[in-house]
Amino acid sequence: MPDERSPAGAPGAQASRRRAALPPDVVASLRAAFEQEVRRRVPRLCRLQRDVPGRAVLVQAQRDAHSLASSAVVVGEAEAARCARALEGALEQCLLQPFAPLPPEVLAQAERLAGLLDAWLRR
Amino acid sequence: MTAPGADPAPVGVVVVDDSAVQRRFLRAAVEADADFCVVGEARNGREAVAMVGRLHPGAVLMDLDLPVMSGLEAIERIMSSSPTPILVYSAFVDRGNQVNALEALAAGAVDVLAKPGPADTGSLEEYAEALRRKLRVAARVRVITHPRGRLRSQGMTAPAPAAATGSRLSLRPSGPEPRDTGGSPVRLIAVGASTGGPQALLTLLGQLPADLEQAVLVVQHMADGFMGGLASWLDGLVPLPVCVGESGRRLTPGTVTLAPSRSNLLVQDDRLRILCVPPPAGQFHIPGIDVTFSSVALALRSRAIGVILTGMGRDGAAGLLAMRQQGALTLGQNEATSAVYGMPAAAHALAAVDRQLALADLAPAVLRALGRVPA
Structure with missing residues (x-):
C-alpha cells in the first residue's frame, strides 16, 4: 500500500493549500439539508402507524430510518441518531414477516423518533 | 498540460x-x-x-x-x-x-x-x-x-460475492461472528414456483444430478394437503431425493426440500437450519416465496442461487431481488416457456433476474454456475 503522504511528496508539504474544515456556512447548509430530509422522511415513518405495512413500505421505512440515523450524527443529534438506528434494526426483523401487524414497540420507536425530530425542527 | x-x-x-x-x-x-x-x-x-x-x-x-x-x-x-x-x-x-x-x-x-x-x-x-x-x-x-x-x-458467477440494495437486506448488521464468504461455494439452490410449477419443477429438478453437493429448496404455491403428494411424485421421477421440510431441521446437500403447506419457511443461518412459521393474516400465497428468498439472502448472501419459475402474481420477485442484491446468481424462466408469465415477469421488471432463460436451459445454467458440466 502507498504511504499516506501528500501527493506532492513530504507530509504536510501542501498544508498551506488546505482550507479549514467545515466552516460555519457548511454547518448551516448541513442543517438545512437535514431539515429537508426530516420533512421528507418522517411523514413516511408516521405512515407505519396507520395500516399493516407491506414489504415496500417496510423497506422504505427502514431506508428512512437508516438515512435519518446517519444524517442526525452529522448535525450532532446523537439521541435522534440512536433512536433512528434502533428503529432501523427493529424494522429489519419486521421485514422477515411483511404484512404482519408491527409490534407495538416498533411503532413506539417510530413515534419517539418523529417526536425527537419534530422538536429539532421547532428549535 | x-x-x-x-x-x-x-x-x-x-x-x-x-x-x-x-x-x-x-x-x-x-x-x-x-x-x-x-x-x-x-x-x-x-x-x-x-x-x-x-x-x-x-x-x-x-x-x-x-x-x-x-x-x-x-x-x-x-x-x-x-x-x-x-x-x-x-x-x-x-x-x-x-x-x-x-x-x-x-x-x-x-x-x-x-x-x-x-x-x-x-x-x-x-x-x-x-x-x-x-x-x-x-x-x-x-x-x-x-x-x-x-x-x-458475462452472466457467470464469481468466487466471492456481495450485496446490496435497493434492498437493504445486504447490509444489515450480521452479528458478532463474521461469516466466511470469501470464495465460498454455493450452498443452496432456492426455487420458487406457482401456477404450472410442478411440471416446470420436474424439468428443472430432473436435470440436476444425483451427486449434487448443494441443497435444493423449493417453494411451490400449493393448496393445503398436497405438498406431501408433490414430494412423493417428484421423488419418484428426479435423480435427487425429495422431502418436505420440517421446522428445526437442516436442509441436506443433495436433497430437494419442499416448503411445507400452511407455513412460511425461513432459512435461519448458513448451516441451513430452517424454521417454519405461520403466515401472517392476509398472506395470499402460502407458502410464501418472498419470505423464503429473503431469508436465503440474509443467511447465505451470494452462496445461493435463486430461480423463479412460472406462476401467477408477483410473489418471489422482491425476495429474488434481495438475493441478487446480496450477490447471488438469480435466474428466471422466460415468457415463451412459462405456463403463466407472472412471477418471472415481475422479477424481471424489478431487475431481480440476472438471466432469463427457457425452462430447459435453467438447470444447465445452474450447473455451469456451480462449475459443473451439464449432461
Whole structure:
C-alpha cells in the first residue's frame, strides 16, 4: 500500500493549500439539508402507524430510518441518531414477516423518533 | 498540460450517497483539501456507474446502502467497465459488520471507512480528516479491471460475492461472528414456483444430478394437503431425493426440500437450519416465496442461487431481488416457456433476474454456475 503522504511528496508539504474544515456556512447548509430530509422522511415513518405495512413500505421505512440515523450524527443529534438506528434494526426483523401487524414497540420507536425530530425542527 | 512548478490539477472525486446531508458533508470534507475537487454527486448506484463512465474521476466515495442499485453492485460494475479507485464509506463496515467490508473489498473497492455512528465521540472535523487521509491514499492506487465484475457481466458467477440494495437486506448488521464468504461455494439452490410449477419443477429438478453437493429448496404455491403428494411424485421421477421440510431441521446437500403447506419457511443461518412459521393474516400465497428468498439472502448472501419459475402474481420477485442484491446468481424462466408469465415477469421488471432463460436451459445454467458440466 502507498504511504499516506501528500501527493506532492513530504507530509504536510501542501498544508498551506488546505482550507479549514467545515466552516460555519457548511454547518448551516448541513442543517438545512437535514431539515429537508426530516420533512421528507418522517411523514413516511408516521405512515407505519396507520395500516399493516407491506414489504415496500417496510423497506422504505427502514431506508428512512437508516438515512435519518446517519444524517442526525452529522448535525450532532446523537439521541435522534440512536433512536433512528434502533428503529432501523427493529424494522429489519419486521421485514422477515411483511404484512404482519408491527409490534407495538416498533411503532413506539417510530413515534419517539418523529417526536425527537419534530422538536429539532421547532428549535 | 501542467506548467513546470505549477500545482497539479486537483483529483476529481465523485460522491455517491442517497442522503443530501451526507453528500453535502462529504463535498465539504473533501474540498477542504485543495488537492481534491468533487466533480459529481450521485444518489444511487446506477447514477454512480453512469457518472463514473462519463466523468472518469480520479476517485469515488461510495456508500453501500443505496437505492435502485446497491453500492456493491455499482462497485462491481465500475470496476469492470471504468476501473477507478473507490473508497467505501458506510454505516455497515464497522467492526460488527466485517463481512460487508470484506465484500466491498472483494468487489474491487480500495478501502473502507465506517460512517460515524451515534456512539462515536469524535468530532466531524476529525472524521473529515480521516476521510481525506484515506482518500489521498486511495486516489493513488492503480486499479485494474476487476475479475468479479467481468465474470458477472458475462452472466457467470464469481468466487466471492456481495450485496446490496435497493434492498437493504445486504447490509444489515450480521452479528458478532463474521461469516466466511470469501470464495465460498454455493450452498443452496432456492426455487420458487406457482401456477404450472410442478411440471416446470420436474424439468428443472430432473436435470440436476444425483451427486449434487448443494441443497435444493423449493417453494411451490400449493393448496393445503398436497405438498406431501408433490414430494412423493417428484421423488419418484428426479435423480435427487425429495422431502418436505420440517421446522428445526437442516436442509441436506443433495436433497430437494419442499416448503411445507400452511407455513412460511425461513432459512435461519448458513448451516441451513430452517424454521417454519405461520403466515401472517392476509398472506395470499402460502407458502410464501418472498419470505423464503429473503431469508436465503440474509443467511447465505451470494452462496445461493435463486430461480423463479412460472406462476401467477408477483410473489418471489422482491425476495429474488434481495438475493441478487446480496450477490447471488438469480435466474428466471422466460415468457415463451412459462405456463403463466407472472412471477418471472415481475422479477424481471424489478431487475431481480440476472438471466432469463427457457425452462430447459435453467438447470444447465445452474450447473455451469456451480462449475459443473451439464449432461
